[in-house]
Amino acid sequence: MEIEPVAFIENDYTEKFGIPRQSGLVELPSRIVFTEKYADENAVRGLSDFTHIWLIWGFSETDGKFSPTVRPPRLGGNVRMGVFATRSPYRPNPLGLSVVKLERIERGALIVTGADIMNGSPIYDIKPYLPYADSIPNASDGWALSRRGGNLRVTFPEELLVLIPEEKRGGLVELLAQDPRPQYQNDPKRVYTMAFGEFQVSFRIDNEILTVTAIK
Amino acid sequence: MEIEPVAFIENDYTEKFGIPRQSGLVELPSRIVFTEKYADENAVRGLSDFTHIWLIWGFSETDGKFSPTVRPPRLGGNVRMGVFATRSPYRPNPLGLSVVKLERIERGALIVTGADIMNGSPIYDIKPYLPYADSIPNASDGWALSRRGGNLRVTFPEELLVLIPEEKRGGLVELLAQDPRPQYQNDPKRVYTMAFGEFQVSFRIDNEILTVTAIK
Numbered sequence: 111m112e113i114e115p116v117a118f119i120e121n122d123y124t125e126k127f128g129i130p131r132q133s134g135l136v137e138l139p140s141r142i143v144f145t146e147k148y149a150d151e152n153a154v155r156g157l158s159d160f161t162h163i164w165l166i167w168g169f170s171e172t173d174g175k176f177s178p179t180v181r182p183p184r185l186g187g188n189v190r191m192g193v194f195a196t197r198s199p200y201r202p203n204p205l206g207l208s209v210v211k212l213e214r215i216e217r218g219a220l221i222v223t224g225a226d227i228m229n230g231s232p233i234y235d236i237k238p239y240l241p242y243a244d245s246i247p248n249a250s251d252g253w254a255l256s257r258r259g260g261n262l263r264v265t266f267p268e269e270l271l272v273l274i275p276e277e278k279r280g281g282l283v284e285l286l287a288q289d290p291r292p293q294y295q296n297d298p299k300r301v302y303t304m305a306f307g308e309f310q311v312s313f314r315i316d317n318e319i320l321t322v323t324a325i326k
Numbered sequence: 327m328e329i330e331p332v333a334f335i336e337n338d339y340t341e342k343f344g345i346p347r348q349s350g351l352v353e354l355p356s357r358i359v360f361t362e363k364y365a366d367e368n369a370v371r372g373l374s375d376f377t378h379i380w381l382i383w384g385f386s387e388t389d390g391k392f393s394p395t396v397r398p399p400r401l402g403g404n405v406r407m408g409v410f411a412t413r414s415p416y417r418p419n420p421l422g423l424s425v426v427k428l429e430r431i432e433r434g435a436l437i438v439t440g441a442d443i444m445n446g447s448p449i450y451d452i453k454p455y456l457p458y459a460d461s462i463p464n465a466s467d468g469w470a471l472s473r474r475g476g477n478l479r480v481t482f483p484e485e486l487l488v489l490i491p492e493e494k495r496g497g498l499v500e501l502l503a504q505d506p507r508p509q510y511q512n513d514p515k516r517v518y519t520m521a522f523g524e525f526q527v528s529f530r531i532d533n534e535i536l537t538v539t540a541i542k
Contacts, residue, residue, distance in 0.1 A: 111329050111384060111448075113419040116410075132459035148418060153394035155408035159468030163410075166382065166421055168327060178369035192371035194332075194379075194452040202364060203329040203450045205382055207423070209460060232327075234419045236410040238468055243348035244425060245461045252375030252454055 115232035116148040117220075119167070122278065122307035123228050128290040130226040131184070132197070133208035135288060138281035140210070142220040142233055149218035158215055162239035163222070167206045168232040169199035176202055186293045195252070206231075209239050262287045265321040273325045274309065282306060286313065286320050331448035332364040333436075335383070338494065338523035339444050344506040346442040347400070348413070349424035351504055354497035356426070358436040358449055365434035374431055378455035379438070383422045384448040385415035392418055402509045411468070422447075425455050478503045481537040489541045490525065498522060502529065502536050 121140035123129045130136045142165070144153075157163070179190040180198040193201050210222040220236070264286045266279075274282055290304055298316035301323060305311075312324040337356035339345045346352045358381070360369075373379070395406040396414040409417050426438040436452070480502045482495075490498055506520055514532035517539060521527075528540040 111450075113327055113329060113421070116418050132456060134459050134462075147392075148394075150394040152406075153408045154410050155395060155406070156411035156468065157408055159466065160411070161466040162462055164423060166419075166423065176363075178364075178366040179371060190368075190371070192369045192373055194370050195372035195376070195454055197453055197456070201451065202332050203382075204327075205329070205451050207380060207382065207451075207453060209462060234327075235417065235421050235423075237413055237423060238411055239462060239465045240348060240413070241463055241465045241467060243350050245463045245465065246350075246378055246425060246455060247457055247461045247463055249455045249457045249461065250375065250377040251457060252372065 113234050115145055115168070115234060116236065117142045117144045117233040119143075119165075119225065119227050119229065119231050119233060121225060121227070121229050123225075123305075124307060125305040126228060127302075128285065128304035128306070129228055130285065130288055133210055133226045134224045135226070136281055136284045137211075137223045138225075138278065138285065139213065139221060139223050140225040140227065142222060142236070144218050151217070154215055154220070157212065157220075157236075157238065160212060160238040162209050163212050163220070164235075164237040164239055164244075165206075165208050165210060165222075165225070165227070165233055166235040166237075167208065167227055168234060169204040169206055170228055170231050183293050205234070209244075262289050262315065262318055262320040265319060267322060270322050270325045274306075278307075282311070286311070286322070289315070289320070291315060329450050331361055331384070331450060332452065333358045333360045333449040335359075335381075335441065335443050335445065335447050335449060337441060337443070337445050339441075339521075340523060341521040342444060343518075344501065344520035344522070345444055346501065346504055349426055349442045350440040351442070352497055352500045353427075353439045354441075354494065354501065355429065355437060355439050356441040356443065358438060358452070360434050367433070370431055370436070373428065373436075373454065376428060376454040378425050379428050379436070380451075380453040380455055380460075381422075381424050381426060381441070381443065381449055382451040382453075383424065383443055384450060385420040385422055386444055386447050399509050421450070425460075478505050478531065478534055478536045481535060483538060486538050486541045490522075494523075498527070502527075502538070505531070505536070507531060
């Protein structure tokens with residue numbers, strides 16, 4: 111089946127490194143901009159009654175080859191799991207699934223928070239989140255639960271923090287606290303650099319404390 | 327983007343009429359049968375640790391034309407809502423999204439319950455349900471909440487019930503209790519006939535009581 115984008119996402123996740131590993135973990139805003147064909151305000155009539163929406167979207171960085179197993183970063187990168195037991199981008203049809211918070215509707219666009227999607231990715235469908243069907247709080251997390259993400263303390267020197275627009279500071283700190291490192295790396299001397307919109311954010315991580323060292 | 331089925335679903339929902347309106351409402355079993363290319367037991371390694379899985383699937387009965395609004399049956403069929411504010415099959419890319427309970431894994435197939443998907447529909451992706459990201463119990467239901475489905479009393483004469491395989495009786499009663507009628511119909515004399523696997527189930531509905539009248 112041939113599917114076509116109904117929208118594209120715009121946000122500060124300008125490269126893969128550092129994007130939150132699932133939706134809802136970091137409250138940074140994204141803009142879902144409809145393509146010309148679907149930028150019809152009637153197509154979102156009634157959507158503002160919902161607080162959350164599903165996005166079915168396309169992973170942009172995949173190689174197109176099928177491997178039945180993948181190595182989830184959450185398991186340290188050296189345990190192989192079946193692709194259908196993971197949310198890995200390397201899957202037969204590279205479709206992502208994320209629930210995001212709908213903040214507001216603008217002309218031809220939706221403003222959402224909590225996306226885990228790279229800037230520029232195509233959105234193939236938008237659906238309302240229906241808690242009576244979609245919310246299963248007591249479902250088993252499988253192997254994902256105990257590895258669901260870091261919770262680092264972030265040290266962000268004031269003279270660097272002021273370089274970031276004020277409304278994005280809290281979100282950037284949340285993003286860094288997630289621990290962007292591959293699970294298997296732990297070198298306190300290593301400096302990582304993560305793209306964040308127009309910025310390059312450099313940091314080191316030592317003993318569960320992340321220290322921002324430069325903003326460019 | 328071109329996507330291809332990784333599996334097809336097999337169940338007793340042999341026609342559109344009567345299929346539950348969302349997943350999880352009726353505990354009838356379905357079989358997700360992988361295509362030859364993806365029937366690799368390694369591709370589901372680790373999946374049995376999860377109790378619930380997502381299916382991204384294809385609506386089989388759509389006309390391919392885009393209309394920015396649709397008339398949800400839940401609103402009586404004469405109120406127009408934006409297509410992105412509904413789970414209607416008549417959407418730009420006819421993709422469905424359902425969470426189902428994973429009962430067990432067989433060779434080349436998954437046995438699930440709670441699907442709201444017609445027999446023979448293509449499955450494009452299977453992902454584990456991750457409650458820490460996917461479950462938002464306090465999300466707003468929007469207009470869907472108050473219309474989430476019927477709760478009829480079902481009268482199923484014993485001599486007809488025995489015609490249905492024992493393990494499917496409970497599920498069929500649940501299915502009928504959902505009220506398969508279009509929301510705007512209310513004619514106690516009208517006899518409806520719903521396909522259920524190899525059976526044709528006829529019934530009438532009068533004053534919130536559904537009475538099965540024939541099984542063929």
